[in-house]
Amino acid sequence: MGIIILNDIFKYEHRKADIGKRIKELRKRQGLTQEELTNRLFDIAPTKERVIGQTTVSSWERGVTLPPLERMIALATIFDCDVAYMLGDYSKEKKDSSDICDMTGLSSKALSQLLRYKEQYPDYIDSLNFLLESDNFEDVLYYIYECDNALRYVGMLRAVRQKRLKSIDNVRDYTPDLNLLNTINNGQEKANSCKLNLSTQFGFIVQELERKVESEFNTSKEG
Known part of the structure; x- marks a missing residue:
């Protein structure tokens, strides 16, 4: 899921806008509203008080604030991607996929199709x-x-x-x-x-x- 040292999260402060755009893009790709995403986040990483609200997700997506590390990990689980992808460290959703695309020149969509064929139509x-x-x-x-x-x-x-x-x-x-x-x-x-x-x-x-x-x-x- 991409290894991130806790203190390293601060070096991404200047990328807040890009990280927010990526979170929004991934949320929409999953077909989730901001409210539905907050519910999923709470299910994965519940807190004593339900402090995650739609305004919090909106703040992330607008690049006003960054999600804390534990929320980043939860988001990566929901979106089925590496944390480092959301942080903009590489352009593909998973490191293995990024390496394959870089080596072959295949687009993310082409690689996703190949993986889908292997899973759904192994024959x-x-x-x-x-x-x-x-x-x-x-x-x-x-x-x-x-x-x-x-x-x-x-x-x-x-x-x-x-x-x-x-x-x-x-x-x-x-x-x-x-x-x-x-x-x-x-x-x-x-x-x-x-x-x-x-x-x-x-x-x-x-x-x-x-x-x-x-x-x-x-x-x-x-x-």
Whole structure:
């Protein structure tokens, strides 16, 4: 959960606003109101007097005050993250996740999806491993990248054209920009070509899977 020395909490005083934003973001992600969060906090770490109120949580989230260490630990339990994440020591919710994202370049969402697949659909992991190990997967990534760039470029050009059309007061004054239209068409053709190549590459991956299964079946028969 991230190890924090008690006295170290004071060095985060200047980060109160950022810490407050992170607490608010995590609370909303959990679908909790400030009042519901105070109830959860009291359930985890009850006090003799119920001194935690909605105004206290609001004060944390607005960066006016910092939660005491025991509340930070309770918040981390509720939000399922490391204390150090709330304190802004690293950008991912858990240190292991932060290290993995740093090493692979994966986004937090991509990593969360992978972990969810492993937990909810463990049978899919072999399929994912096969896809990543496939000789054709690099080409799939390439065409996804190229398709994404082409679609973004076309979208940008269409936005430019739309802006020009809106600036025309009289339709009779409109003269089509043939160069722009040709560039849009060429970009769309490139995107369509990438889509076709993607389908082809996925077809190759399916063929590769067929060969793999056939090879394993033949090996088991020989054994």
